[in-house]
Amino acid sequence: MSGEKTGDLEKMVYDFPTEGVLEVMIKEKWFRVTSREFRSFDSDRRYSVPVQQPGIGMPDVENLEFITIDYTGPLYMYGTNKEVNRLYDEKIVHSPYYEKAFNISQSKK
Numbered sequence: 001m002s003g004e005k006t007g008d009l010e011k012m013v014y015d016f017p018t019e020g021v022l023e024v025m026i027k028e029k030w031f032r033v034t035s036r037e038f039r040s041f042d043s044d045r046r047y048s049v050p051v052q053q054p055g056i057g058m059p060d061v062e063n064l065e066f067i068t069i070d071y072t073g074p075l076y077m078y079g080t081n082k083e084v085n086r087l088y089d090e091k092i093v094h095s096p097y098y099e100k101a102f103n104i105s106q107s108k109k
Contacts, residue, residue, distance in 0.1 A: 013081050014039065015073050020047035021066070026090050038071075040078040043090040045071040 016022070018035040025031075025044040038045060048068040074083045077095035084093050 010079075010081060012036070012039070012079075013076070016047055016071055017049050020049040022047050024090075036078065037092060039074075039076050040093050041091070042075055042087055042093055044088075047071055 014035055016035075016038070022033050022035060022038040023030040023046050024033050024038065024041040030046070033041060038047075046068055048066045051065045051067050075086050075093060076082060077084055077093050080095050082095070
């Protein structure tokens with residue numbers, strides 16, 4: 001038995017702050033998504049990050065000020081670093097990896 005990893009090992013490119021609040025627009029409403037969905041979602045995208053990072057003992061953390069930035073970076077097929085053209089169809093750009101992951105999750109229901 002080999003200790004070698006198998007499967008999808010491509011390191012994803014994240015050219016946005018993955019720790020931010022990531023949102024995509026669907027039917028003129030903003031929805032929070034994961035970083036994997038964000039990079040592959042073909043619609044308007046934005047992220048919000050605190051103006052100042054909270055520090056240890058920083059008072060009033062719940063009143064942090066955030067800045068929201070429209071994201072205009074590349075669009076990737078889900079689970080890959082393959083860039084694709086935008087259609088603005090408000091959907092995740094599927095890939096063989098997405099199809100495999102989706103089929104596995106559906107079979108567990």
